[in-house]
Amino acid sequence: MGKAKRPKxxxxxxxxxxxxxxxxxxxxxxxxxGFHDNQLKVLLxxxxxxxxxxxxxxxxxxxxxxxxxxIRSLKSRTGLDNIYLQQFYAFGDPNRxxxxxxxxxxxxxxxxxxxxxxxxxxxxxxxEFSKVVPKPDEFSxxxxxxxxxxxxxxxxxxNHILEKALQSLRLNLNDYPVGKDLLPQKFTMPELQxxxxxxxxxxxxxxNFQKKILALDIxxxxxxxxxxxxxxxxxxxxxxxxxxxxxxxxxxKFGLQ
Amino acid sequence: MGKAKRPKxxxxxxxxxxxxxxxxxxxxxxxxxGFHDNQLKVLLxxxxxxxxxxxxxxxxxxxxxxxxxxIRSLKSRTGLDNIYLQQFYAFGDPNRxxxxxxxxxxxxxxxxxxxxxxxxxxxxxxxEFSKVVPKPDEFSxxxxxxxxxxxxxxxxxxNHILEKALQSLRLNLNDYPVGKDLLPQKFTMPELQxxxxxxxxxxxxxxNFQKKILALDIxxxxxxxxxxxxxxxxxxxxxxxxxxxxxxxxxxKFGLQ
DNA sequence: CCAAAAGTGTTGATTGTACACCCATGC
DNA sequence: GCATGGGTGTACAATCAACACTTTTGG
Numbered sequence: 001m002g003k004a005k006r007p008k009x010x011x012x013x014x015x016x017x018x019x020x021x022x023x024x025x026x027x028x029x030x031x032x033x034g035f036h037d038n039q040l041k042v043l044l045x046x047x048x049x050x051x052x053x054x055x056x057x058x059x060x061x062x063x064x065x066x067x068x069x070x071i072r073s074l075k076s077r078t079g080l081d082n083i084y085l086q087q088f089y090a091f092g093d094p095n096r097x098x099x100x101x102x103x104x105x106x107x108x109x110x111x112x113x114x115x116x117x118x119x120x121x122x123x124x125x126x127x128e129f130s131k132v133v134p135k136p137d138e139f140s141x142x143x144x145x146x147x148x149x150x151x152x153x154x155x156x157x158x159n160h161i162l163e164k165a166l167q168s169l170r171l172n173l174n175d176y177p178v179g180k181d182l183l184p185q186k187f188t189m190p191e192l193q194x195x196x197x198x199x200x201x202x203x204x205x206x207x208n209f210q211k212k213i214l215a216l217d218i219x220x221x222x223x224x225x226x227x228x229x230x231x232x233x234x235x236x237x238x239x240x241x242x243x244x245x246x247x248x249x250x251x252x253k254f255g256l257q
Numbered sequence: 258m259g260k261a262k263r264p265k266x267x268x269x270x271x272x273x274x275x276x277x278x279x280x281x282x283x284x285x286x287x288x289x290x291g292f293h294d295n296q297l298k299v300l301l302x303x304x305x306x307x308x309x310x311x312x313x314x315x316x317x318x319x320x321x322x323x324x325x326x327x328i329r330s331l332k333s334r335t336g337l338d339n340i341y342l343q344q345f346y347a348f349g350d351p352n353r354x355x356x357x358x359x360x361x362x363x364x365x366x367x368x369x370x371x372x373x374x375x376x377x378x379x380x381x382x383x384x385e386f387s388k389v390v391p392k393p394d395e396f397s398x399x400x401x402x403x404x405x406x407x408x409x410x411x412x413x414x415x416n417h418i419l420e421k422a423l424q425s426l427r428l429n430l431n432d433y434p435v436g437k438d439l440l441p442q443k444f445t446m447p448e449l450q451x452x453x454x455x456x457x458x459x460x461x462x463x464x465n466f467q468k469k470i471l472a473l474d475i476x477x478x479x480x481x482x483x484x485x486x487x488x489x490x491x492x493x494x495x496x497x498x499x500x501x502x503x504x505x506x507x508x509x510k511f512g513l514q
Numbered sequence: 515c516c517a518a519a520a521g522t523g524t525t526g527a528t529t530g531t532a533c534a535c536c537c538a539t540g541c
Numbered sequence: 542g543c544a545t546g547g548g549t550g551t552a553c554a555a556t557c558a559a560c561a562c563t564t565t566t567g568g
Contacts, residue, residue: 023282023374023376024281024282025280025281025282025283026282026283026376060349060376062351062374063351063374064351065349065350065351066347066348066349066350066376067349069349087346087347089344090323090344090347090378091323092317092322092323092324092326092378093322093323094319094320094321094322117280117319117320119280119283119317119323119378121347121349121376171432171508174432175428188547189547189548190546190547205531205532205533206546206547206548207531207532207533207548207549207550208530208531208532210548210549211529211530212529212530215529229539229546229547230539230540230541230545230546231538231539231540231544231545231546231547232537232538232539232545232546232547232548233538233539233547234546234547234548235547235548251428445520446520446521447519447520462558462559462560463519463520464521464522464523464559464560465557465558465559467521467522468557469556469557472556486519486520486566486567487518487519487566487567487568488517488518488519488520488565488566488567489518489519489520489521489564489565489566490519490520490565490566491519491520491521492520492521
């Protein structure tokens with residue numbers, strides 16, 4: 001059960017001998033959502049040579065749990081750590097090979113394991129924007145937050161993967177609480193509402209939203225108000241850790257009695 | 258785009274040279290639910306030599322869409338055709354190797370591609386019990402419906418996969434209509450109710466159930482009654498194809514206004 | 515006629531939705 | 542003072558859950 005060798009490969013070794021360490025034909029792509037300035041953001045990497053953008057993904061070591069691989073690859077490519085990743089779909093179209101707009105092996109390597117067809121498993125996560133200090137890895141020119149509305153054309157089918165992640169997130173919003181990882185520890189009701197509005201892409205009634213959220217019984221109102229705003233100071237809330245986790249496990253409601 | 262060679266391999270070829278035709282390290286497992294005698298059933302295969310039971314699964318040809326592979330493998334292993342399969346999860350624990358309780362290569366083959374670690378993608382489907390004539394393939398002794406409550410210990414982590422499929426099905430029940438593929442074309446309200454009760458594992462109120470289901474506006478009541486029962490003859494219903502498909506696409510309800 | 519299953523309707527409680535009113539803050 | 546955002550409450554509508562009554566059928 002002990003974790004076997006997880007060697008650090010040079011770029012050349014990675015292309016030429018990666019298949020000796022990683023599972024072939026399977027990759028991981030992470031869709032990392034953040035929230036800032038009333039905008040839903042997604043974290044993207046920029047390739048060094050082509051300057052094309054992509055989702056931060058990676059590969060699975062031969063003895064590694066796929067979820068472990070998702071967490072590890074996210075950390076190594078963006079610096080993000082301690083993040084709960086939610087699997088949402090496995091993409092299995094045969095016409096999404098890496099050669100097209102993806103990684104090209106460096107000169108001197110004719111045929112790499114990376115040129116073959118890959119099935120990719122998608123994970124998404126919600127992270128607190130301000131906590132994140134993205135650090136691009138050696139392959140990447142930069143690692144940046146993009147406005148979800150302004151995402152450029154990505155490599156391969158990454159736009160499609162992003163779309164599907166967003167769809168899964170929206171569906172989940174009705175069954176599971178959201179916000180704990182997207183907002184600072186202390187937040188205001190309007191802030192939480194903006195988050196929901198942004199994810200759902202529609203306006204919600206301020207008063208009804210408050211009632212509904214409080215009825216879920218997962219928030220705790222603090223005896224503090226958020227100062228410094230231009231208007232009346234709103235109360236601060238935080239998630240009740242225990243109740244939040246319970247709701248995460250059991251879901252928020254059950255249909256049919 | 259044309260479908261490339263999909264050769265028919267002998268058993269020996271399959272173990273020794275399968276990796277030349279199929280993607281390595283990745284498999285598919287199908288969980289086929291049926292409904293009969295007020296019981297939820299699942300379709301299982303029995304291995305010829307070990308007599309152990311498993312889910313009908315398979316592998317992906319190098320140029321094949323994963324969903325296509327799910328459909329093809331289901332057909333070749335059980336005879337079932339024209340079935341909508343729903344992907345629900347990718348299982349990526351490294352400790353689920355085929356050698357343990359799974360396929361063993363025949364004598365004479367030391368190391369097969371099948372002995373290596375596999376990630377499996379799970380699909381489930383709901384089928385009309387009476388329409389199905391399961392036909393086991395060459396590897397299998399038999400192909401049979403099992404009562405969901407009486408499923409034996411399966412190979413590998415197949416019990417876990419089945420559990421997760423059932424969980425996904427239950428969650429889906431609240432967001433999407435179910436029944437079209439589990440019941441005969443014409444069915445009665447009590448029959449539909451038994452189906453829901455069986456999947457959810459709890460009793461529902463007859464009158465409220467009827468109101469709720471009819472409110473979904475996906476059923477059409479026929480001018481016929483089911484004759485032959487011991488008591489008052491219940492009406493027959495059928496699904497409205499167009500409305501059913503619309504509900505399938507859009508979901509049945511949307512939270513938060 | 516009786517038991518069991520099925521069709522239909524009623525009621526009170528809960529929840530959802532659309533509002534109105536008042537309070538605090540900066541300009 | 543006033544525009545803007547925030548806290549709280551109310552009224553009506555829609556939905557849900559519990560239950561009663563009637564009809565049909567085989568024995």
